[in-house]
Amino acid sequence: MASLIECPHCGARPKEEFTVRGNVERQRPAPDADPDTWFDYVYLRDNPMGRISEHWHHTAGCRRWLIVERDNTDHTVFNVTDAMEAKSKS
Amino acid sequence: MRYSALSIFKNALGGNKDWQPVWREPEPKKKYDVIIAGGGGHGLATAYYLAHEFGVRNIGVIEKSYIGNGNIGRNTTIIRSNYLLEGNTPFYELSLKLWEGLEQDFNFNAMVSQRGVVNLVHTDGQRDAARRRGNAMRMHGVDAEYLDLKTIRDMLPFFDYSNARFPIMGGLIQRRGGTVRHDAVAWGFARGADSYGVDIIQNCEMTGVRREGSKITGVETSKGFIECDKLALSAAGHSSVVAEMAGIKLPIESHVLQAFVSEGLKPFIDTVVTYGAGHFYISQSDKGGLVFGGDIDGYNSYARRGNLATVEHVMEAGVAMIPALSRVKVLRSWGGIMDMSMDGSPIIDKAPLDNLYINAGWCYGGFKATPASGWCYAHLIAKDEPHPVAKFMRLDRFRRGYLIDERGAGAQPNLH
Ligand SMILES: Cc1cc2nc3c(=O)[nH]c(=O)nc-3n(C[C@H](O)[C@H](O)[C@H](O)COP(=O)(O)OP(=O)(O)OC[C@H]3O[C@@H](n4cnc5c(N)ncnc54)[C@H](O)[C@@H]3O)c2cc1C
Ligand SMILES: [Zn+2]
Numbered sequence: 001m002a003s004l005i006e007c008p009h010c011g012a013r014p015k016e017e018f019t020v021r022g023n024v025e026r027q028r029p030a031p032d033a034d035p036d037t038w039f040d041y042v043y044l045r046d047n048p049m050g051r052i053s054e055h056w057h058h059t060a061g062c063r064r065w066l067i068v069e070r071d072n073t074d075h076t077v078f079n080v081t082d083a084m085e086a087k088s089k090s
Numbered sequence: 091m092r093y094s095a096l097s098i099f100k101n102a103l104g105g106n107k108d109w110q111p112v113w114r115e116p117e118p119k120k121k122y123d124v125i126i127a128g129g130g131g132h133g134l135a136t137a138y139y140l141a142h143e144f145g146v147r148n149i150g151v152i153e154k155s156y157i158g159n160g161n162i163g164r165n166t167t168i169i170r171s172n173y174l175l176e177g178n179t180p181f182y183e184l185s186l187k188l189w190e191g192l193e194q195d196f197n198f199n200a201m202v203s204q205r206g207v208v209n210l211v212h213t214d215g216q217r218d219a220a221r222r223r224g225n226a227m228r229m230h231g232v233d234a235e236y237l238d239l240k241t242i243r244d245m246l247p248f249f250d251y252s253n254a255r256f257p258i259m260g261g262l263i264q265r266r267g268g269t270v271r272h273d274a275v276a277w278g279f280a281r282g283a284d285s286y287g288v289d290i291i292q293n294c295e296m297t298g299v300r301r302e303g304s305k306i307t308g309v310e311t312s313k314g315f316i317e318c319d320k321l322a323l324s325a326a327g328h329s330s331v332v333a334e335m336a337g338i339k340l341p342i343e344s345h346v347l348q349a350f351v352s353e354g355l356k357p358f359i360d361t362v363v364t365y366g367a368g369h370f371y372i373s374q375s376d377k378g379g380l381v382f383g384g385d386i387d388g389y390n391s392y393a394r395r396g397n398l399a400t401v402e403h404v405m406e407a408g409v410a411m412i413p414a415l416s417r418v419k420v421l422r423s424w425g426g427i428m429d430m431s432m433d434g435s436p437i438i439d440k441a442p443l444d445n446l447y448i449n450a451g452w453c454y455g456g457f458k459a460t461p462a463s464g465w466c467y468a469h470l471i472a473k474d475e476p477h478p479v480a481k482f483m484r485l486d487r488f489r490r491g492y493l494i495d496e497r498g499a500g501a502q503p504n505l506h
Binding site: 003039042043044049052072073 | 341388391
């Protein structure tokens, strides 16, 4: 992991300021979803190798949720965007 | 060739020209009864015990790199069986018993050193938890002893005993715990397995599986297709990647853990110590280097290299516990990729296919488990039923709600 994350709001900040939530694709199911869906969400992971997109929270900064796109085999960070803004665009 | 004092003497007389390679380097056969994917400590131990205890000899161990390049050669070599929960204690105690006889059994010097493992406590709550764990261990026939402050002070005189916020109050010791030379464990099991005719195939990466319905017929590898009757995964750190080839999604995330070694010093710490007030643990190798580490870096990773922030954190915790460390030079640091499971405990089980077996999820504690993991996995593969001490380490325990969560952290792998 690169030591600095380029927050779109705060600029380059040390990665210890952030909290990782996990892969963007892993979304919380509806409260009344069936047990299999919940089991899958809570316990199973794709755990992909290579280029991934994750939710990172800038806990010790602007406290915005960000999408960090990075390669988990060589620490390259490609892109950091605001999760809300990404959502409103799509 | 059997190693002994006599063999050293004889070879010395012959100018040391007659030593044989420790294992062969065969090309893969067309077919094996069992293919073990991953030649780390667990894969090699499994091959050894399959051959040595369960009479299965036609085995191929395929390793994508060289023997010893995975976590078996990257860990901080600590062995212990100081667990609280029923699903763990008997398993790790079997492992410790196997360590105690291992060198005689596989005729290789693994430098098993039962120098004791101390967990320091700094609060009343930690003391109570340590005593409870100690009692649980003793009820399983495992040795455990609570040490008061004076005893700890005499044992470990260089520690900081004047920390007002996190005073050292005492500690739990398992005297039979200790360290083992990790490379020698890989080499010893490899040599032992090879002596029964097991093929250890290095630089052979599993890249896919061939399946007919729910039966696996063989594996695709960088050295071509190899047929097998049974496929046993043992690819610590990359378990999700190999399981995915068979269409199985695991309750695992991959994370990096770092470790460090200092310049060689005179005898300084003659046991293994874990700090209860920070992420730090330490021992001293026979060469004199201090071997130490802390927690995982905290983000998913397949890069065997960690982050500077964690390096700094580990050093700070170390100096808080042992102020004299601030003068010590660090020689090397490295990282290893581990399977972090959803409850911090491992999986030794049959997969929901006819002939696929899974050994995974060892987190940062799988080195001490190497012999028992190999034994229990071999038992499962040979007999198709779990070994009694591994019967809780099932893949479906997450769905059934039978977690083995020593830390009580829940399905948050970077907290285990
Ligand atoms: C820094 C660090 C410190 C640790 N300290 C301790 C400790 O003090 N005590 C303790 O008990 N545990 C410790 N551990 C944990 C322990 O090292 C691991 O849990 C254990 O070694 C994992 O089992 P293994 O030996 O089989 O793994 P590995 O040696 O990693 O074996 C897995 C093998 O699978 C191979 N592989 C992967 N994918 C493929 C493929 N597609 N095809 C073929 N082969 C493949 C890899 O190359 C590797 O050789 C530590 C781990 C680390 C990283
Ligand atoms: Zn920010």
